[in-house]
Amino acid sequence: MKKPSLRRNNSGQVLIVTSLLVALLLLSTIVFVMETEKDVPTIKTEETDPFINYQQTEKNTLISALANITKGGNSSILASDLETLNTAITSDSYLSMLQINYEPLNATPYQNGIWISWNDSQGITSAAVSFALNSSGLYSTSNIQYTTNVTSEISQNGNNTRIEDSLRQVNLTINLQNENGPALAQNFTFSFENTNSSWVKVDSPNITDFDNGTYTVTFNIETAQTHNPIYVQTLCQDQRGIITGANTTCGDVPP
Secondary structure (H helix, E strand, O other): OOOOOOOOOOOOOOOOOOHHHHHHHHHHHHHHHHHOHHHOOOOOHHHHOHHHHHHHHHHHHHHHHHHHHHOOOOOOHHHHHHHHHHHHHHHHOOOOOEEEEEEEOOOOOOEOOEEEEEEEOEEEEEEEEEEEEEEEOOOOEEEEEEEEEEEEEEEEEEEEEEEEOOEEEEEEEEEEEEOOEEOOEEEEEEEEEOOOOOEEEOOOOEEEEOOOOEEEEEEEEEOOOOOOOEEEEEEEEEOOOOEEEEEEEEEEOOO
């Protein structure tokens, strides 16, 4: 039997980059602070550093782009979202208060800032962009360079047990991470490959959430297949809306 390949849903629509609204609000706050800083006593830098807020806004932009792409959107949406964000920020700052330069990562395995690898037992969906920010205040200028990375990753393994005749129970263990830390899923979709090499969606899987990024899954399938293994496809949408997929070869184990 040929090995199954993952296919993403192509019915997605372009998502609105809501983080831009956050950026505009932050800009208004920063303008007010800089106009009145003559009257402000000494304040700790970490309490007034605008870069922290911009870094979160940029990360939200990457999250929005990845969520869009994995729902079927074009990968060029990342470049479009970044340009929209840049235009919103620099136009509101009059090009003198804050300047932003960005460069989507183009080093293997990334291409134009995007890396999507949905393979056997592991799936990775990631975006990486380098930023350089220059903030000019009334009395000082600040510069910072950094790379923002957003990654959703799943790893899984599984097996199947014959219950009777053509009825089998599939057992999966799945681990989900965001930026190398445990993460929670919003939902899962499971399918198995039937004897005619078509994918059949699984209804009503039994999912146990351990609240630490680990999930166990069981479901029963009817198949005329008399040999193992059973090929299972998993699509996992994390809490941020990013979808990551992986195939798993579930070998037969005694009941």
